[in-house]
Amino acid sequence: MNFYDLNRHGEIGANSIYLQIGPFNILVDAGLHPKKMGYDALPDFEPIEDVDLDLIILTHCHLDHLGALPVVSAHNPTTPVITTAPNEMLAPRMLRNSINVMKRQRQEHGISEYPLFLHRDVAQLSKQITVQRFERGEIYLKGKEQIEVILHPAGHVAGAAAVELVYKHRRIVFSGDVLFDAQRTLPGAHLPQGPVDTLFLETTRGAKGRESGRSxxxxxxxxxxxxxxxxxxxxxxxxxxxxxxxxxxxxxxxxxxxxxxxxxxxxxxxxxLGMDICNYFDKIRRRTQLIDFDASILEKMKxxxxxxxxxxxxxxxxxxxxxxxxxxxxxxxxxxxxxxxxxxxxxxxxxxxxxxxxxxxxxxxxxxxxxxxxxxxxxxxxxxxxxxxxxFDLSGHADREELVEYAQTTDARAIVLTHGDQSAREWFKNELSKRMNHSVVLDPETLVCHKI
Ligand SMILES: [Zn+2]
Ligand SMILES: [Zn+2]
Missing domain, CATH: 3.40.50.10890 (Rossmann fold)
Structure with missing residues (x-):
């Protein structure tokens, strides 16, 4: 398997990973960097410029994972975009809001390339979305080859999925953004158990452990x-x-x-936007029972x-x-x-x-x-x-200890660190290398082809 980390500035950044597994070209997420402006906020799509993607997978609808997806789907208009039912509902709403913000920023900051995509691109993306249920594998074919895609609940936010790919008995897992604890609106993550070949692991909270006695x-x-x-x-x-x-x-x-x-x-x-998202959450609850949020509480609280x-x-x-x-x-x-x-x-x-x-x-x-x-x-x-x-520590991300313990249960042959600033990645690199000394732990250089 080869992969490229397209998140050119590292850190939490514009998340996007391009994988080549057998004959399959797969992209997981395409986000916008929350602190950059203009083209600089996009992932660097150069490695996929002349590639026909076979599958695009969206883990969840925060803009650091979703925000650049219409740019990719516009170039790959027949490629399925695999995601969960809540994300199918939330993604167009988040992206339409993003267009409006970019249009404002174009005026305020004179960024001529904004907006980076248009409403018609969002409509096109919506047509490509293929919903999968949690923990139900689907097989995708290319010639005589096949790959299975399984989405697992990742906690974090409504619709968030971890992704498991199975190709010739090799299991590749993307944690996505993960929270193991249950929230008031959402159950906690239930990630695939080992053995796993390659684990792409988020590292958001690597720089600091939770203060003792605080849950x-x-x-x-x-x-x-x-x-x-x-x-x-x-x-x-x-x-x-x-x-x-x-x-x-x-x-x-x-x-x-x-x-x-x-x-x-x-x-x-x-x-x-958040008030509007309340209504979406209500609809998602009624349609999927995947979250627990009833918008009538807003009226009750006036x-x-x-x-x-x-x-x-x-x-x-x-x-x-x-x-x-x-x-x-x-x-x-x-x-x-x-x-x-x-x-x-x-x-x-x-x-x-x-x-x-x-x-x-x-x-x-x-x-x-x-x-x-x-x-x-x-x-x-x-x-x-x-x-x-x-x-107050109500983060939507798992503690670093929990993630390391999860990684250990997968016994992964290779672990690729994503979604964290430098000090966070370093902590994970040291800790995982110590505790899993048979595994390769990689903090990938961006835009370079890694063979693992
Ligand atoms: Zn997120
Ligand atoms: Zn994120």
Whole structure:
């Protein structure tokens, strides 16, 4: 088997792996790099430019896996795009939103190549989607050769799949993004058990282990207590969230906490793509029973959009919980603007619940939380830091220990590290080499043909 890692900048980046297995040309995911702009955000598709792909497989609908897929399908209009039923529903919605964001960025930043694809490309991709059920293998043929594709539940977010390929009794597994713990909206991962020939493993949380004594459920408790304290002191609480997955999970956590009398019935403000995704989650629940999210809880909690007029430094006129994207408080997003209003007032608080890249405003604010002030660049506003700032570990990714233990159970002959920054990959490389000394552990150079 040969493979190329097309994620040219490494890190979490624009995920895309091209495999040649026997006669089959297969692409797993085609994402956009969350921190790059323009063509630079795409994977480097040069190795597949003159290749007719036989299969394209999509693990899940976060844009670092999905965002460049219409570019690939436009070049391979007859190739099946294999994925799960939730992803079939979510992918067009996420991509249409991405087109609108790119169109805005074209104007704001003068990026002439945006949008990188059009609505018609998304429509074309939708036609190519072939839904597979979890843990039901399907055989795909090329001449006299065959390959089996099996999708396994990966937790993480609605629809997320790990991918198993079986070719001539060799089993190749892609973990995709994985969470073993169950979430309120979604059961945990159930990955294929060994023996496996080659394992492509995500490494997101490799740089740091979980603090001892802290589990997902104790973190949820800590978060509820903190939100309760902020509301008790008559402040507003900002929880920056990703629109896909995290926002719905938090709605459910808040709803249940209220039902148990652990949070008061204060107003909740939310808006944007995430609210629309709530309706998609409801449809997915009714059609597939793969997730547990009922959109009627939004009405029961009387969720409203935030007031449109916010001024940096002037406290929010309406007190309550603000559940808004982006999760990393990227410039120009609602969470960035809400933060600029509530940060200078000591009754308020910000609760981060997911990973924040250190280069994003969310990551920078976390680093400077003990300082006097924080500068909101896009608003040209220097805010005194008086609100409380806390972080809760509700990541959608498995702990590094859990992933290493999983890798050990597969007894893989080769392990390929993906989806992590350099320090994360290094930890996995050392640890796996120590514990699995018969296995080859590869942190692949990008855009190079690797034979394994
Ligand atoms: Zn993801
Ligand atoms: Zn990812």
């Amino acid at each position: 997902r459920s104790t973190e949820v408790d800590r978060l509820i207590d903190k939100v309760g304290q902020i509301l008790d002191r008559d402040g507003s609480c900002l929880i920056p969230v990703f629109a896909l997955g995290r926002m719905q999970e938090l709605f459910k956590i808040i709803y249940e906490a209220r039902n148990f009398g652990r949070l008061p019935n204060s107003p909740i403000y939310a808006a944007g 969720v409203k959009p935030p007031e449109p007029k916010m001024r940096p430094g002037r406290d929010l006129a309406k007190k309550g919980i603000y559940l808004v994207s982006s999760g990393m408080m990227v410039e120009y997003t609602p969470s960035y603007n809400v933060a600029a209003s509530l940060l200078p007032h000591s009754s308020n608080g910000i609760c981060f619940v997911g990973y924040c890249d250190p280069d994003t405003p969310g990551g920078q604010l976390l680093q400077s939380k003990d300082e006097e002030s924080y500068f909101f660049n896009a608003l040209d506003y220097n805010a005194p830091i008086r609100a409380s700032i806390d972080r």
